[in-house]
Amino acid sequence: MKREDYLFSGTDLYTVRNRNERRVLKSMAANKEIQALADPDGDMIRDIYAMALNLLPPRYTQSGSIVLREPVRKNAVDEAVREALHRVLNNPKL
Secondary structure (H helix, E strand, O other), rough: OOOHEEEEOOOOOOEEEEEHHHHHOOOOOOHHHHHHHOOOOOOHHHHHHHHHHHOOOOOOOOOOOOOOOOOOOOHHHHHHHHHHHHHHOOOOOO
């Protein structure tokens, strides 16, 4: 989506993001099982990413927000990535 697609009633909502997005990306980059996949296609990577995010509670913030604590622990993010990977591998698209 383009930035202008995030306008609502004159308010720019483009910078409102789920804090878990970056955390899931970092976990995926560090996951040895994902790294070992032989030439994963874009759909598989997007499926793993989306499923991992759906397994975690959303943590939306906006630009400039101060986060005092992170209730979702790193091991929960890593587990969500592992679970998503296994679900995607066991249920390939036809």
